[in-house]
Amino acid sequence: MAxxxxxxxxMKCGGCEKNVQAAADELDGVLSSKANAKxxxxxxxxxxxxxxxxxxxxxxxxxxxxxx
Numbered sequence: 001m002a003x004x005x006x007x008x009x010x011m012k013c014g015g016c017e018k019n020v021q022a023a024a025d026e027l028d029g030v031l032s033s034k035a036n037a038k039x040x041x042x043x044x045x046x047x048x049x050x051x052x053x054x055x056x057x058x059x060x061x062x063x064x065x066x067x068x
Contacts, residue, residue: 001031002048007068008060011037016065023063024056040068 011017017035020042024033029050034043044056057067 001045002053003043003045004053005041005043006053006057007040008035008042008065009040009068010065011035011040013037019063020060020065023059027051027056027059030056 008020011020014037017037020035021033024030024042024044027046029047031045031047033045035041036043042060044053046053046056061067
């Protein structure tokens with residue numbers, strides 16, 4: 001199990017936080033996620049044997065929230 005924090009841009013409200021978390025949480029291998037719009041931060045806990053951090057980030061970027 002691994003944990004990572006990364007910065008994203010474009011999150012402005014609670015709805016954005018929910019969209020980012022939903023995008024991450026639907027991925028096989030993501031155990032939990034938390035987005036913070038005020039800080040522009042996403043925290044994820046994931047199984048490195050099932051998914052990489054790059055794959056998680058790619059899905060979030062595809063949802064319209066680029067990495068900072």
